[in-house]
Amino acid sequence: MPNDSLEKLTQAANSYKAILNSMEEWVVIVDHQAKIFFINRPYARFLGVKADDVKGKKVTDVIENTRMHITVQTGKAERLSFQKILGSNMIASRFPIISQGNIIGAVGTVIFHDTHEWKQINSHIKALLAEQDFFQQKARSTDKSKNGANFHLNDIIGDSQIMKALSTKVTQVASGDVTVLIRGESGTGKELYAHAIHQLSDRADFPFIKVNCAAIPENLLESELFGYEEGAFTGAKKGGKAGKFQLANGGTLFLDEIGDLPRSMQAKLLRVLQDREVESVGGIKPTPLNIRLVTATHRPLESLIESGDFREDLYYRINVVSLTLPPLRERREDIPKLADFFLQKLSRRTGRRAPKLTVQALTAMLAYDWPGNIRELENVMEAAFYTSHDRKIPLSLLPAQLATAPSDYQASQAIPLTSLKEGTLKEQLNEAERSIIQATLIECGDNRTKTAKKLGISKSTFYEKLDKHGLS
Numbered sequence: 001m002p003n004d005s006l007e008k009l010t011q012a013a014n015s016y017k018a019i020l021n022s023m024e025e026w027v028v029i030v031d032h033q034a035k036i037f038f039i040n041r042p043y044a045r046f047l048g049v050k051a052d053d054v055k056g057k058k059v060t061d062v063i064e065n066t067r068m069h070i071t072v073q074t075g076k077a078e079r080l081s082f083q084k085i086l087g088s089n090m091i092a093s094r095f096p097i098i099s100q101g102n103i104i105g106a107v108g109t110v111i112f113h114d115t116h117e118w119k120q121i122n123s124h125i126k127a128l129l130a131e132q133d134f135f136q137q138k139a140r141s142t143d144k145s146k147n148g149a150n151f152h153l154n155d156i157i158g159d160s161q162i163m164k165a166l167s168t169k170v171t172q173v174a175s176g177d178v179t180v181l182i183r184g185e186s187g188t189g190k191e192l193y194a195h196a197i198h199q200l201s202d203r204a205d206f207p208f209i210k211v212n213c214a215a216i217p218e219n220l221l222e223s224e225l226f227g228y229e230e231g232a233f234t235g236a237k238k239g240g241k242a243g244k245f246q247l248a249n250g251g252t253l254f255l256d257e258i259g260d261l262p263r264s265m266q267a268k269l270l271r272v273l274q275d276r277e278v279e280s281v282g283g284i285k286p287t288p289l290n291i292r293l294v295t296a297t298h299r300p301l302e303s304l305i306e307s308g309d310f311r312e313d314l315y316y317r318i319n320v321v322s323l324t325l326p327p328l329r330e331r332r333e334d335i336p337k338l339a340d341f342f343l344q345k346l347s348r349r350t351g352r353r354a355p356k357l358t359v360q361a362l363t364a365m366l367a368y369d370w371p372g373n374i375r376e377l378e379n380v381m382e383a384a385f386y387t388s389h390d391r392k393i394p395l396s397l398l399p400a401q402l403a404t405a406p407s408d409y410q411a412s413q414a415i416p417l418t419s420l421k422e423g424t425l426k427e428q429l430n431e432a433e434r435s436i437i438q439a440t441l442i443e444c445g446d447n448r449t450k451t452a453k454k455l456g457i458s459k460s461t462f463y464e465k466l467d468k469h470g471l472s
């Protein structure tokens with residue numbers, strides 16, 4: 001091709017780029033392998049990437065919930081479908097690009113994004129989505145009545161060594177019918193683990209029934225646990241009532257706060273577990289028991305035995321395998337991921353883009369002792385999410401006790417620098433780069449000049465990297 005026409009072609013391509021870049025609609029073009037060929041500036045800006053940096057990348061690595069890779073596979077156009085990107089509900093269309101009968105790529109457009117106009121329409125659509133969610137949840141809860149366990153091991157967030165070791169132990173013990181005692185401070189995730197054990201067990205298709213021993217008055221506990229026959233006592237329901245033991249038949253019974261079980265009930269529970277049969281209040285014939293027992297407590301059972309508040313023989317019955325969940329302050333490296341997890345969860349629930357923690361806010365969170373553990377972290381993130389503007393959570397939005405956390409804690413050490421993950425070498429290097437920058441920023445008290453100097457890079461490269469990793 002003569003040079004002058006190549007020049008014209010380049011000029012023409014540049015003019016098209018200029019047109020596409022000035023459009024309000026977001027545009028992305030991918031090649032036949034679903035790799036980005038072109039993305040217009042407004043779209044790249046929203047995604048927080050540079051158009052040139054993502055050229056050649058797999059579209060699925062850059063755009064959340066995209067279906068462009070499917071369009072190039074099927075050749076089918078999709079018009080005006082919902083797509084959730086970074087917490088916002090968008091309307092996207094995708095068309096295959098066909099040349100001489102072959103699919104050579106696809107072009108996608110997104111209309112109605114976070115503009116004023118969209119926000120107005122968005123609230124209307126959100127109401128519709130909320131309605132849809134309601135019905136989906138209803139359908140799910142009907143499903144739940146078959147099982148009742150809502151969490152799986154994958155729902156438990158934590159990459160620290162201690163959490164990985166716990167996951168391994170759970171996988172090892174879950175499949176057998178062994179009785180498990182889960183220990184840990186309040187809010188460390190004991191209930192989550194009980195669900196996960198059930199889901200991984202052979203009993204997963206049968207019910208998971210939870211009883212909070214501390215929440216039921218002593219005089220009702222026996223009938224709640226073992227059920228009662230019609231006429232067993234004044235006020236008993238016609239036809240009687242099945243107890244939690246009977247409801248859990250074939251599945252798992254989770255006795256939460258077992259340390260709070262009154263002594264009188266401890267004796268009855270022990271008898272049921274020894275005889276492996278249960279008799280309802282006012283009943284005459286015991287029924288055989290087919291349950292797996294999982295219990296949990298935040299109380300020191302050994303001291304309760306010493307003080308005579310907990311039966312030693314029951315302790316040995318329930319403590320066949322024990323899982324001890326660490327308090328959050330002993331696995332601080334999980335804090336950034338947990339915080340992000342809760343912010344993303346809120347973003348999905350509300351349709352609002354998830355804000356990011358500033359370095360000072362994260363530093364304070366890493367130094368704080370979290371007496372309420374993950375439940376407290378979840379609550380703090382929820383409050384910050386709703387009060388944040390500007391897509392940032394500064395230290396001022398966190399509760400006062402966090403701002404006065406002990407300063408001698410080396411917060412930067414809590415950022416894991418070497419956790420091997422799945423993904424290509426490039427993806428893992430990228431993740432490592434983000435962690436190193438974050439840890440150094442924290443170490444340098446968010447002083448950017450000092451951080452760039454320590455990392456041995458120029459200020460402009462440093463700011464580019466902050467932008468790239470969403471740390472600015």
Ligand SMILES: Nc1ncnc2c1ncn2[C@@H]1O[C@H](COP(=O)(O)OP(=O)(O)OP(=O)(O)O)[C@@H](O)[C@H]1O
Nearest residue numbers: 155156157185186187188189190191192298374375
């Ligand atoms: N590793 C985790 N990953 C994600 N969420 C978690 C994790 N651990 C706990 N949570 C969340 O923290 C909250 C508290 O967890 P959970 O109720 O299981 O704690 P607990 O130890 O049983 O508390 P308590 O002793 O007060 O009953 C829940 O909302 C749970 O979903």
